[in-house]
């Protein structure tokens with residue numbers, strides 16, 4: 001049985017537009033299913049309808065029309081039963097008690113979920129170990145750094161071992177190391193417990209490292225549903241190698257890359273390449289044939305950019 005079923009899901013809002021009231025269709029006849037154990041990235045531009053979809057899946061928002069089933073349940077009517085089966089993390093909103101130490105938030109949540117004391121402690125210790133949370137377990141939530149708080153949020157959502165974990169922008173605002181840690185943890189959780197993952201993100205790095213499947217939403221409409229590889233094939237998921245050179249050179253022309261721009265008269269150059277076709281190392285070797293490389297960085301593709309290209313590809317069809 002599918003763990004998520006969305007059939008012709010619609011959500012409209014009435015918004016004030018000057019003196020008039022206007023209808024906004026945030027989610028428009030959305031149709032997809034997610035099978036147990038899948039790991040799905042849900043991407044789209046700002047205001048595309050991601051959060052609205054997620055809110056309907058977890059029962060916070062009622063659909064205007066269409067059907068939604070999460071873990072076989074009606075999310076609005078059976079919200080309490082559903083809460084026992086899923087974990088939800090909204091990057092912007094906390095499920096922890098701000099003035100209490102992290103440990104106490106966990107105790108309260110364990111009690112809410114009806115976990116036995118020994119079992120709750122075992123699961124908490126397991127999560128504390130995996131997410132390296134021991135050093136701030138006694139700290140009030142409001143004093144945590146963003147990276148620490150996100151780890152605590154994810155642990156809180158997983159205490160009761162839900163079969164489905166839904167994350168809305170889990171890595172937003174995190175530094176590179178915290179992002180990497182969180183991604184590694186989520187990967188391990190999935191591998192060890194088979195937890196189904198659905199996450200919205202602006203970061204293609206999240207999708208590349210965590211998700212086998214991608215859903216792209218564009219103005220409330222599902223614009224793509226397939227594998228990451230399929231998405232690359234459709235619109236390309238280019239990375240950009242930025243090199244700082246020892247001396248200025250004309251715009252570089254390196255095999256397998258697209259020159260995007262030069263700065264400082266050619267001292268810094270931006271080269272786009274498709275990670276499916278070549279590697280950063282090969283591109284770097286190509287650059288080194290022309291000039292000495294002083295410094296380099298690799299920029300991940302931006303989800304907004306991927307969505308923009310899908311939008312353009314659809315208009316050309």
Ligand SMILES: Nc1ncnc2c1ncn2[C@@H]1O[C@H](COP(=O)(O)OP(=O)(O)OP(=O)(O)O)[C@@H](O)[C@H]1O
Nearest residue numbers: 013015024026044045046047048049050051052053
């Ligand atoms: N409570 C609301 N009242 C009125 N309009 C809303 C409401 N919630 C969302 N919308 C509108 O619905 C559309 C979709 O919003 P939603 O928050 O689902 O997008 P999103 O893809 O999650 O965006 P972001 O990436 O910025 O979080 C937007 O046009 C938004 O303004």
